[in-house]
Amino acid sequence: MGTVLISLLPFIIGSAVVPVQIIVSLLLLKSPDQGLLKAVGFVSRMTITRLFQGLIFGFILSESSAIAAGENSKNPVISTLLLVLGILLLIAAYKKWRGEDDPDDSPPKLLTMIDNLTPLKAFGVGLGLPLIAAKLWVFTLSALATIASAQLGQSSSAIVYLLFILLAESLLILPILVRILMPERSQHSLAKLSVWLTHNSRPITVIVSIVFGLFFLKSGISGLLA
Numbered sequence: 001m002g003t004v005l006i007s008l009l010p011f012i013i014g015s016a017v018v019p020v021q022i023i024v025s026l027l028l029l030k031s032p033d034q035g036l037l038k039a040v041g042f043v044s045r046m047t048i049t050r051l052f053q054g055l056i057f058g059f060i061l062s063e064s065s066a067i068a069a070g071e072n073s074k075n076p077v078i079s080t081l082l083l084v085l086g087i088l089l090l091i092a093a094y095k096k097w098r099g100e101d102d103p104d105d106s107p108p109k110l111l112t113m114i115d116n117l118t119p120l121k122a123f124g125v126g127l128g129l130p131l132i133a134a135k136l137w138v139f140t141l142s143a144l145a146t147i148a149s150a151q152l153g154q155s156s157s158a159i160v161y162l163l164f165i166l167l168a169e170s171l172l173i174l175p176i177l178v179r180i181l182m183p184e185r186s187q188h189s190l191a192k193l194s195v196w197l198t199h200n201s202r203p204i205t206v207i208v209s210i211v212f213g214l215f216f217l218k219s220g221i222s223g224l225l226a
Contacts, residue, residue: 004150004160011143014089014212015168018136019201021046025172026194029179030187036179043172047165050140054161058144078145079223085138086217092135093209096202139168142216 029039143164147157166173175193178186197204 001152001156001160004147004152005163007146007150008143008160008164010212010215011139011146012164012167014085014208015136015139015143016171017204017208019197019204019208021136022171023194023197023201026175026190026197029175030191030194036176039172039176039179043169043176046172047169050165050168053140054144054158054165057141058148058157058161076224078142078149079220081138081142081145081220082216082223083220085135085142086213086215086220088135088138089209089213089216093206093213096206096209099202143168 025039025042028042029035031038144161147160147164150157150160152160175186175190179190
């Protein structure tokens with residue numbers, strides 16, 4: 001299990017540092033009206049979406065891995081997903097560098113409406129983000145494929161996937177915990193952090209996308225040629 005978690009680290013880190021989800025969560029959290037409930041609803045819905053992705057695609061990928069193992073052949077699913085993810089990330093880096101819109105970014109209209117969202121609507125935003133953000137899709141599918149190929153068994157695979165979700169959402173959960181434990185002191189710090197991330201999301205996205213894009217591209221090509 002420990003070896004699988006190490007293999008999942010690139011997908012965990014890549015999922016965790018996607019700027020758009022952190023920005024949306026922080027803006028919801030610092031909202032003057034029920035900000036904590038909004039942020040909790042947003043993160044909860046993202047978690048539920050990932051759980052459904054795990055139930056559906058985890059079964060499909062585990063069956064594919066079992067067939068590949070029975071035939072003593074390499075499963076190309078992981079390598080293909082890595083290749084696709086690497087290409088998507090490099091495209092995202094190029095678009096950000098050129099100042100073009102990234103389809104995974106939140107619409108500007110959403111960011112201006114956040115203060116007016118109810119906790120229920122924030123819950124709905126959490127549903128949509130993992131479904132419309134291509135990079136989050138492929139990070140999750142790559143993690144599921146890696147877990148499936150390890151053939152850990154149903155219980156161990158479920159535990160590893162739950163750990164993946166927890167760690168992938170750690171940068172969303174941590175500010176919520178800080179807000180709960182230090183409600184007064186955290187307001188100013190979280191507001192400053194959200195402003196900094198909003199202003200620097202472009203260079204962050206470019207750097208992260210290039211680093212992980214090249215890594216996943218190399219891994220995918222190597223796996224397909226092996």
